[in-house]
Amino acid sequence: MPAPDLATGGDAPTSVLAGVGPGVAEKLAAQGLLCVRDLWFHLPLRYEDRTRLSAVRGLRAGEPAQVDARVEAIERSFRHRPMLQVAVGDESGASLVLRFFHFTAAQAAQFAVGRRIRVFGTPREGRVGLEIAHPSYRFLADEGEVELSDRLDPVYPALEGIGAAALRRWVGLALQRLPPAQELELLPPAILADLHLPGLREALLAVHRPTAGTDTALLATGAHPAQKRLALEELLAYQIGLRRQRMAIRRLGARPIVAGDALVAALRARLGFALTGAQERVLAQIDADMALAEPMLRLLQGDVGSGKTAVAALASVRAVAAGRQVALMAPTELLGEQHCASFRAWLEPLGVQVAWLAGKLPARARRDVLAAIADGRAQVVIGTHALMQEGVAFADLGLVVVDEQHRFGVHQRLALRDKGVAGELVPHQLVMTATPIPRTLAMTAYADLDVSVIDELPPGRTPVQTVAASAARRDELIERVRVACAEGRQAYWVCTLIDDNEELQAQAASSLHQQLVERLPGLRVGFVHGRMKPADKQATMRAFKDAALDVLVATTVIEVGVDVPRASLMLIENAERLGLAQLHQLRGRVGRGAAVSTCVLIYQPPLSMQARQRIEAMRATTDGFVIAQKDLELRGPGELLGARQTGLAQFRVADLMRDAPLLPRVQQIAADLLASDPALAERLVARWVGGAERYAGA
Ligand code: ADP
Ligand code: MG
Numbered sequence: 001m002p003a004p005d006l007a008t009g010g011d012a013p014t015s016v017l018a019g020v021g022p023g024v025a026e027k028l029a030a031q032g033l034l035c036v037r038d039l040w041f042h043l044p045l046r047y048e049d050r051t052r053l054s055a056v057r058g059l060r061a062g063e064p065a066q067v068d069a070r071v072e073a074i075e076r077s078f079r080h081r082p083m084l085q086v087a088v089g090d091e092s093g094a095s096l097v098l099r100f101f102h103f104t105a106a107q108a109a110q111f112a113v114g115r116r117i118r119v120f121g122t123p124r125e126g127r128v129g130l131e132i133a134h135p136s137y138r139f140l141a142d143e144g145e146v147e148l149s150d151r152l153d154p155v156y157p158a159l160e161g162i163g164a165a166a167l168r169r170w171v172g173l174a175l176q177r178l179p180p181a182q183e184l185e186l187l188p189p190a191i192l193a194d195l196h197l198p199g200l201r202e203a204l205l206a207v208h209r210p211t212a213g214t215d216t217a218l219l220a221t222g223a224h225p226a227q228k229r230l231a232l233e234e235l236l237a238y239q240i241g242l243r244r245q246r247m248a249i250r251r252l253g254a255r256p257i258v259a260g261d262a263l264v265a266a267l268r269a270r271l272g273f274a275l276t277g278a279q280e281r282v283l284a285q286i287d288a289d290m291a292l293a294e295p296m297l298r299l300l301q302g303d304v305g306s307g308k309t310a311v312a313a314l315a316s317v318r319a320v321a322a323g324r325q326v327a328l329m330a331p332t333e334l335l336g337e338q339h340c341a342s343f344r345a346w347l348e349p350l351g352v353q354v355a356w357l358a359g360k361l362p363a364r365a366r367r368d369v370l371a372a373i374a375d376g377r378a379q380v381v382i383g384t385h386a387l388m389q390e391g392v393a394f395a396d397l398g399l400v401v402v403d404e405q406h407r408f409g410v411h412q413r414l415a416l417r418d419k420g421v422a423g424e425l426v427p428h429q430l431v432m433t434a435t436p437i438p439r440t441l442a443m444t445a446y447a448d449l450d451v452s453v454i455d456e457l458p459p460g461r462t463p464v465q466t467v468a469a470s471a472a473r474r475d476e477l478i479e480r481v482r483v484a485c486a487e488g489r490q491a492y493w494v495c496t497l498i499d500d501n502e503e504l505q506a507q508a509a510s511s512l513h514q515q516l517v518e519r520l521p522g523l524r525v526g527f528v529h530g531r532m533k534p535a536d537k538q539a540t541m542r543a544f545k546d547a548a549l550d551v552l553v554a555t556t557v558i559e560v561g562v563d564v565p566r567a568s569l570m571l572i573e574n575a576e577r578l579g580l581a582q583l584h585q586l587r588g589r590v591g592r593g594a595a596v597s598t599c600v601l602i603y604q605p606p607l608s609m610q611a612r613q614r615i616e617a618m619r620a621t622t623d624g625f626v627i628a629q630k631d632l633e634l635r636g637p638g639e640l641l642g643a644r645q646t647g648l649a650q651f652r653v654a655d656l657m658r659d660a661p662l663l664p665r666v667q668q669i670a671a672d673l674l675a676s677d678p679a680l681a682e683r684l685v686a687r688w689v690g691g692a693e694r695y696a697g698a
Contacts, residue, residue, distance in 0.1 A: 009177045010037030010184075010687075017173045019166065027161045037687070039174035040204055041652045043230070044154030047219065050120055051149050051212035057092035059123045059130055066120045068140065069096070074111050086111050088119065096123065097131035116140040152210040175208055186684050187233060191669060195232070196225065203229040222658050231654040232662055237688035238651070239670040240681045246297065247674075252426045254295035257398055260321025266350050267317050271310060278302075278456035279311050285452050286315045286430060290399070296428035301435075302454030303624035304588025305461065308432045309339060311454070312401050313346055315430060316380055320352050324398025324427075325373070326380045329387050329416055331404045333358050334538055338563060339403065340382040347380060357383035357392065360534070388415045396422075402431045434588070435581060435628070455625070464591035466619045468575070468601045477571060477600060478519050484569045485523050485550040489595060491569035493553045494586055496578055503531065512573070513553040520551065529555040556582070558589065565593035575601035575618075576611035580631040583618055591622075610634060632657060652688075 013035055015025040033039060054065040069088035072095055077083050084103050089095035098119065100107075121135030140146050156167050178184065181201040192199065198206065206226035210219065218224045222231075268275070275283065282300060289296035302308045316326040328343070330336035336358060343354045355378035357369050372378035376395030381387065397420030420427030431449065469477060481491045493516065495509035513527040526549035528540045544552045545564050552558070552567075570590040575583060583601070590597040601615055617630045656663075673681045 009179065010035065010040065012036045012177070014039065014170070014174075017170050019173075020170060024162070024166075028159070031159050033159075036174045036177055039171050040178065041230075041688075042156060042171060043207055043227075043653055045157050046155050047152040047210060047216055048120065048155060049152050049212075049216065051152065053148065055092040055094075056088070056090045056096050057094035059094075059096065061123055061125045061130060064120070064122045066118065067096070068116065068118050068146070071111050071113050071115045071117060073113065074108075076108060084108050084111075088117060095129070097126055097129070098135050098137070099126070099131050099133045101133070110139065116142055118146065150212050152212070152214060152216065154208055171208060175205065178204060186680060186687070187236075192229075195228075195665070197229040197232065198226055200229070200233065202226070222655060227653070228659070228662065231651075231659045232666065233684065234651055234654045234688050235659060235662060235666045236670055236673075237684040238654075239666050240674060241685045241689045243670055243674060244681070244685070249297060249426065250294050252295065252421075252424055253293055254425055254428055255324070255398065256293050257290040257319050257322045257324060257428065259323075260318035263317045263321040263350060263352075264314055267314060267346060270346055270349065273310075273458065275310065276307065276454070276456045276458055278454040279307055282452040282454055283311050283314055285450075286311070287318065289450070290315070290318065290428050295426045296430065297449050298430050299449040299451045300430060300432045300454070301451060302432070303457065304434045304585060305457060305592055306434075306454040307458055308403075308434070308454065309342055312403075312430065312432065313343055316343070316399060316401065317347065317350070317352060319399040319428075320347075320379045322398065324396050325376060325378070325394050326399045326401065327387055327394065327397055327416060327419065327427075328380065328382045328401040328403065330382070330384060333360075333384055333534060334541060334562065335403065336382055336384050337538070343380055343382060352379050353377055354380045354382060357381055357386050359384060359386045388419070392419065394419055396420075397427045400427045400429045402429070404433060404435075434585070434624070460594055461591060462594070462596045463622045464570075464587055464597045464599050466587065466599045466601065466622075468603060468615050468619065471573075471602050471604050474602075477602065478516065480600075481516075481551060481569060481571070482520055482523065485520075488566075489569060490544065490547065490549070490564065490567040491551045491571065492558065492567055492586075492589055493551060493571045494556060494558060494573060495553065496556050496572065496574045508573075509553055509555050516551060516553060523550040524548065525551040525553060527553045528558065556586075558586075562589060563592060564589070566595075568593060568595045568597040570597070570599040571602060572600070573602050574604060575615065576603040576607055578614075580614050580617060580627050580634065583614065584624055584627045587618070587622070 013025060014020050014028050014033060015022060016036065017039075020028070028034070028038075033042060048064060050066050052066065054067055056067050056069055059065055059067070067088075067090060069090040071086055072089045073087040075085045077085075081101065082103070084100040084107075086098040086100075087095050088098060096119075098121075117137055117139050119132065119135045119137045121132035123130040123132050154168060154171070156164070156171065158164065159167060178201055181199050184201050185199050187200070197203070203226040206214075206224070207219075207230065210216070215224070219227070222228075282302075286296065286298060286300075289298055300308055300311065312328065316328070319326050328336075328339060330339055337356070340354060340356045347354055353372070355369050355372055357366075357373070361369065369378065369381075370391060370393075373381055374393050374395060381394075386392070400416050400420060402416065417426055417429055481493070484491055493512065495512055509527065509529050513525060516523075516525045526540045526544055528537050532540075540549070540552070541558075541562065543549045544567075545562070547566060567590050570587055572578070572583065572586055578586075587599040590599060599618075601618060603611065603615065607615070613630075613634060617627060621627060670681075673684070
């Protein structure tokens with residue numbers, strides 16, 4: 001990969017900057033700042049305006065300001081804890097208290113009545129007028145004009161182990177190394193002119209060192225042209241990277257899969273239901289993809305319960321009929337087992353061999369499965385991450401299916417695919433997810449995939465009714481569970497806590513379990529949590545599935561995708577603390593049978609504004625896409641996608657939500673640049689995305 005800023009010095013390590021020794025360079029590197037260019041792109045969070053002076057009389061609580069004043073009084077006290085109070089005032093006649101809780105004796109000794117001082121900070125209402133806690137300040141010469149800064153001071157996102165002032169200095173030094181505009185610029189001038197955006201050098205300087213009078217409100221919203229310019233280039237680089245990856249895969253080619261109508265028809269007959277229109281449509285798309293001599297790369301999105309498994313099974317038998325093997329990877333053993341059970345019930349009567357490969361198989365069983373995979377007897381292989389391990393070799397892998405894609409990274413998906421690489425040929429890939437992603441986001445997050453959507457649920461489902469209940473109504477809720485179970489239904493009661501501390505969750509769930517056992521005599525109440533041995537966990541889940549348990553108390557470990565049609569009541573504790581996506585997933589565990597299902601969101605009052613909106617959204621709709629859009633609005637895309645897990649890069653500058661309006665242009669420019677100037681496109685990717693590691697080297 002060519003180093004785009006080699007000539008310009010952007011690729012130089014941070015240690016070329018004065019004051020950055022090996023220790024500091026290491027700390028910076030640990031936080032993603034390896035070279036001078038990384039500091040160019042480490043943008044301020046906000047700014048401090050020291051370009052102006054205010055009169056002390058004009059200060060207002062909450063508004064940052066700078067004043068020149070003289071020390072009027074000093075008071076040190078040690079009553080509860082050490083404290084230094086310094087009163088300062090100016091000609092306006094008003095005064096202001098500077099309050100310090102941490103200070104050295106030397107520092108305190110510097111304050112002397114009458115000394116001239118320049119103070120910057122945000123005043124707040126104190127006991128006797130305005131005060132500033134721990135202002136930044138410096139003493140001034142007794143007489144004469146003292147220059148004001150002509151730039152706003154940037155405040156950078158804090159880095160561990162690096163002082164704010166030092167970081168500011170180093171970014172400044174890095175910026176001094178910015179080359180002349182035409183050397184730095186990669187975007188064609190026509191594009192910039194067309195979008196009314198500044199060049200890169202100008203944009204970087206404007207963002208790091210805004211001149212006095214710059215509209216800080218505009219900067220705060222990220223709508224400043226300089227910020228847009230940077231976001232555009234970053235999104236463009238990312239888009240080009242994904243497109244190149246996709247082109248590289250396409251170039252590899254795949255063996256077409258066309259046979260299998262008879263086997264597909266036989267499976268359809270065995271399913272026991274007719275496919276929905278949406279399932280038919282996506283299956284046709286998949287069939288068309290697999291019939292080509294280039295590898296399918298399709299993302300199948302479908303809400304929980306929309307029937308993705310049946311679609312995957314139909315695609316799989318087509319591959320099997322063509323003499324190829326299929327690998328299906330699930331994120332957990334439980335989900336994998338469930339798929340395995342479905343596939344075995346459907347496929348084995350048709351003479352198709354379904355094998356199971358998990359992490360913990362007895363050595364002999366594992367050997368046998370590996371042998372069957374290697375010689376092709378195992379036609380469909382279902383498993384967990386274990387499928388990607390060394391020693392798993394397929395005779396002829398034709399189709400890779402990855403379920404719940406968001407639980408895996410791009411790397412893992414590709415690692416499984418690589419099991420099927422034969423010369424220049426790779427297997428077809430189908431990835432399935434129940435986490436719906438709004439369109440704008442899908443375009444960027446999955447630019448390397450074609451997207452199919454199952455936007456219809458199988459018939460006969462009654463939408464889940466969702467209600468909210470304060471935790472104070474627990475007695476009523478327990479009674480409700482009793483009644484439901486007396487009618488032969490089953491209930492989930494999910495315990496959640498604010499953090500991911502499984503131990504605390506498990507404790508809370510454990511005491512709830514005890515409570516329910518006591519208060520629901522005659523009902524069988526089970527309990528699963530994440531710290532259980534997987535075998536015990538699965539045994540309990542299976543008992544619930546087989547209706548040997550009436551109520552299942554669980555932490556959030558209860559798996560996505562678990563299918564227990566008789567369960568029709570879902571109670572979620574501390575629902576106010578969960579994100580919409582998680583609430584939706586949990587709710588999706590019920591509503592799978594014909595009975596009317598209910599989801600009770602139990603909350604601890606008072607509800608925050610955000611929590612109220614989330615609960616409102618849950619009550620208003622059961623449509624995963626509407627919920628995803630709402631989630632995006634409330635939380636922003638990074639969290640929604642679980643950035644790291646999806647392989648979606650952490651953007652330095654861009655914000656997919658804020659910069660969404662740029663995306664259509666970004667796509668178009670990316671296509672144009674790739675066609676007209678591939679070398680330039682490559683340099684853009686190298687500048688922003690770095691080497692191949694983020695793209696798993698497709
Ligand atoms: P998901 O998309 O969440 O993986 P599943 O594939 O687990 O959904 O399907 C949920 C349930 O719906 C399963 O019991 C499945 O057999 C059933 N199902 C799937 N498609 C249909 C259909 N077209 N008609 C009726 N039931 C269906
Ligand atoms: Mg599923």
